[in-house]
Amino acid sequence: MSTVKPRKQMEQIAMYAPGKPVEELQRELGITHVIKMASNENPYGSSPLAQQAVQNEIKNTHYYPEITAPVLAEKLAAHLNIDKNRLIFGNGSDEIIRLLTRTYIEENDEVIMASVTFPRYKTNVIIDGGVPVEVEMKEGTHDLQAMRAAITDKTKMIFVCNPNNPTGTIVGAKELLEFIESVPAHIVVVVDEAYYEYVHTDDYLETLDYMEQYPNLISLRTFSKIYGLASLRVGYGIMHPDIAGELLKNKDPFNVNRFAQVAALASLDDEEFMNNTKTWNDAGRRYLEDECQKRELPSFPSHTNFIMVDTKRPAEKVYNELLKRGVIIRPGHMMGYPTMIRVTIGTEDENHLFIKALDEVLQLQEVTERG
Known part of the structure; x- marks a missing residue:
């Protein structure tokens, strides 16, 4: 032992x-x-274009990837109609979660999340010395009113998984926007949108439209789900450039490999x-x-x-x-x-x-x- x-x-x-x-x-x-x-x-x-891009990239296996995936950032920013400086890429969006807690959570800081949601929020909060505050759900859906009531002077971050994993439910656009508006500006609000491409209702908040208005708002997305690149591990976060800059200080240098970068790049061409x-x-x-x-x-x-x-x-x-x-x-x-x-x-x-x-x-x- x-x-x-x-x-x-x-x-x-x-x-x-x-x-x-x-x-x-x-x-x-x-x-x-x-x-x-x-x-x-x-x-x-996954897209045949992505598969071909990976094949073409094999000849460059001996090279490290570019650290910030600048070509992918340029293309994705144009695709989403956002400033590329708002983007940071991770080895899956799991890594972005880890970077957020490592960068912002100190000993005994509280982080609010739903009681049944993606488990990596809780894990990373605990590892970085924080205290997860789990709020009971209402019929498989985030109870945003109860989550707002759970905010204290120790609250540093809030996770909202929308759509939620594992229940698949969403919170309505008006309800989520009112929640974001009600959260004090010094608390980071992370909306995990890993499954947002699958949403089939108009009652869904387009968080990217509110990034400028709420600098504490962060959206997480991934190429693992609808794009089918799960094994390559490439996720991304959309946030205020100042927050992205802080996360880059913490990021491992070569976290998103060459194959992941070219596959994600090609996937954007295959609508x-x-x-x-x-x-x-x-x-x-x-x-x-x-x-x-x-x-x-x-x-x-x-x-x-x-x-x-x-x-x-x-x-x-x-x-x-x-x-x-x-x-x-x-x-x-x-x-x-x-x-x-x-x-x-x-x-x-x-x-x-x-x-x-x-x-x-x-x-x-x-x-x-x-x-």
Whole structure:
């Protein structure tokens, strides 16, 4: 046993538990056909333009990448119609979260977040010595009124995941804007918009329109989801240039690799791929919601590429039985929802296979419960 002691904050931290990899399940159960509907990856892959860009970049493998991804910054800024000095890129938007807490959170600073949301907020706050203040949700949605009431003189930062992971819900545009307006200017408001491209309502706040008015407002986005570049790890933050400058002091020099930069750059040219993904995802979401409704299995209203469904049975058991049938999902018992499962919206075939497997699992459990 090692006698080297970690920082006291590490006592509260557990290793992040990702969705089970396909290869791991294949090895464990000796099955070949596995569908992964656990990690909110794009089931349609990534843009062919991005794939070709990565192939072309192989010849430059021996070179370090440019530190601030200036070519990508220029193009993305034009795409979003913002000043490029507002952008900072990370090894996934996870890194931007870490940079924010490392830069702004001091010992005992409080950071407000929802009780069921992306876990890396809480983890990074604890590691950097801060105190996470978790506010109970209301029907799977952020309770912004309660979050506003939780602000104290120790509050330094607030995270709002919109759409929220793992529930898929959003807060309305007017409600979110009123919340941002009500937060004191010295408190950083981080709106994590990793899934914003999937939103299918007009009642959604375009935070970029308010960056100038609220210098404490930050938006996080990523190329991992709708663009399908999850393995390359490239996320970005949009914020006041002064905040971006502070984060750059903390950033590892070569954090976004060459392949990630060129793939993200090329992805911006393939609007057809993104539009097709959204169209297919919308159809898949409606199918899964309808099928669950037929089975009287309620779900949260989703604005993402996943849905969270109440199976009315222990989520861990449902998860394990689905694994035996080659279907990987995320059980809700680890997220505070003991009977719910989170399911990534797959291709048409994957969605049908999931429903078929779910029916088998639910029928099996009914038989078991009857004895």
